Amino acid sequence: MIWEKPHNFARMRQAMVKSQIEHRGLHDERVLEAMRKVPRELFVDEKDIDYAFHDGPLCIGCGQTISQPYIVAYMTEMLAIESTDRVLEIGTGSGYQTAVLAELASEVYTIEIVEALSLRARDLLREQGYSNIFFCAGDGSLGWPDKAPFDAIMVTAAPDRTPARLAEQLAEGGRMIVPVGRGEQYLELVTRKGASVERRTLIGVRFVPMTGEIQKGEP
Numbered sequence: 001m002i003w004e005k006p007h008n009f010a011r012m013r014q015a016m017v018k019s020q021i022e023h024r025g026l027h028d029e030r031v032l033e034a035m036r037k038v039p040r041e042l043f044v045d046e047k048d049i050d051y052a053f054h055d056g057p058l059c060i061g062c063g064q065t066i067s068q069p070y071i072v073a074y075m076t077e078m079l080a081i082e083s084t085d086r087v088l089e090i091g092t093g094s095g096y097q098t099a100v101l102a103e104l105a106s107e108v109y110t111i112e113i114v115e116a117l118s119l120r121a122r123d124l125l126r127e128q129g130y131s132n133i134f135f136c137a138g139d140g141s142l143g144w145p146d147k148a149p150f151d152a153i154m155v156t157a158a159p160d161r162t163p164a165r166l167a168e169q170l171a172e173g174g175r176m177i178v179p180v181g182r183g184e185q186y187l188e189l190v191t192r193k194g195a196s197v198e199r200r201t202l203i204g205v206r207f208v209p210m211t212g213e214i215q216k217g218e219p
Contacts, residue, residue: 009041009052016040016053021073028077034103035073040066042124043096057206062114064208066094067156071205073100075177078189078202079152081105088147088169090140090210091156095121098133101154108133109147111140113212141214143169150174157210158185167197179207 017035026032041052043066048058057065076097081087081104092098092112098121101108110133112118118137125133136144140155141163149171155163155178162180170176170192180188187202 009039012053013037013040016069017073020055020070024070026070026073026077028080030081030104031073031077031100034076034100035069037103038096038099039128040069040096042128043094043099060094060117062117064091064093064114064117066096067207072097074203075154075156075187076100076104078177078187079154079175081152085151086147088144088150088153088166089156090143090153090166092118092121092135093156095125097154097156099125099128099130102130102133105152106132109136109144109150110134111136111138111144113137113139139212141165141210141212145169152176153178155179155210156207158182158205158207159210159214162188162190162199163210163214167192170197177202179205182209 013036017032044052044058056068060066085105086107087101087105089098089101089108089110092110098108098110115137118135122135143166148169150169151171151174153166153176158179160182167190172192174192176190178188179185185206186204189200189202191198
């Protein structure tokens with residue numbers, strides 16, 4: 001397939017949202033509009049442009065992937081992001097999920113352990129005019145304590161268990177969605193309630209493993 005006109009991408013995004021997301025039961029209009037708006041085609045490798053709206057993940061280099069559109073929308077909807085929220089994203093990757101979050105939140109703080117990916121996403125997102133995104137190349141398993149607490153945390157790599165250090169950086173009533181597990185993985189929605197957290201198991205998923213200090217085990 002050869003893309004000849006920019007508006008072809010817009011039509012494909014509309015079709016992607018309708019067939020892959022709305023038809024599977026997601027209904028938050030703010031999330032759907034963000035998915036229609038963010039140019040997913042800019043966040044995939046040039047060689048994969050024909051598959052930009054494919055119903056599945058794509059490799060972006062450095063052993064990382066851009067998530068399936070449905071999973072991006074599902075995780076975002078489950079976080080119930082408000083326009084005043086401050087959001088922490090663990091795993092910038094291509095920057096696509098970052099852009100979707102930035103359409104919804106007041107501020108997005110995003111951490112990527114692979115510096116080359118962080119710099120590439122930063123340049124692309126700044127070119128797209130986003131001024132509410134703050135970047136860090138570093139170990140996402142440690143979070144961003146200097147900027148905590150956060151109203152929501154999005155984790156896009158899978159630890160073996162819920163990262164306690166990240167849960168501690170949630171504001172009261174804050175939510176975190178994280179893929180958990182080594183072999184079999186599932187999404188977990190964590191909500192801070194005072195000094196404790198509530199956990200809710202969601203759907204099965206497949207993410208790249210979380211790297212960094214968390215691999216050494218948490219206290």
